[in-house]
Amino acid sequence: MNPELVVFFFLAALLIGFSLLVILVRNPVHSALALVAALFMMAIFFLRLSAPMVAALQVLVYAGAVMVLFLFVIMLLNPANIEPKARLWWAGVGAACALFVLALVGRFLTGAGASPASGASLGPGFGSPQALAQSLFGDFVLPFEIASIVLLVAIIGAVALARRGTP
């Protein structure tokens, strides 16, 4: 077994473990911290797939901004100790659904066994901020503008929804 595979399996085991912690831990604060760890693991995978810019965005946006937002809301609502225990048969339903999704996706993946080798030759600067920006502000400039509108609407919507004493 070559070292690259060993590293992959090690990181994959960590990622799956942290993801399981997110849904199994009872305290939502612990859930949030496990999610931060899982998102960091994901960023490491992005780095290994020669996407350094995406990895940096992942850490900044997800592990930074979004998770701080989650923790603020947990602090605001203080929901600790009130989650009722999941019923056992309901846990079975959840596990069955997860296995079903896994089987469905896995069926397609093994069907796509003829996918190209992951070692396509890369041009210079693949995944660099320059290449990403050239693609983003060239071919994808219209979706970029639409994304800015989506963010604006989200900001206004969040302020309107969460304001105290809405009419």
Next chain:
Amino acid sequence: MMIPVHYYLVLAAVIFAIGVAGVILRRNLIVVLMSIELMLNAVNLTFVAFARAHGQMEGQVIVFFVMTVAAAEAVVGLAIVIALSRHRRTLDPEQMHLLRG
């Protein structure tokens, strides 16, 4: 030797399935939203893996847009959770059955 692309796809499928289980199992709306973030991240992983496999930048650009939409979704979702918990004093999605017939 490069790691074959379907290793990454299977890993992403496992993470996605964990997210699905979280959405169904947990009875805390905040953790449900976290599980949705987990699912979105699994999809991001497939995009980046395919971008690497084909040597094309477009997959990484799509990840940028997915992150934007995920951030917007988290913001609006958490605002709705705050408004709901002010009204109903609970975060249990099973208590939110006002529209049940």
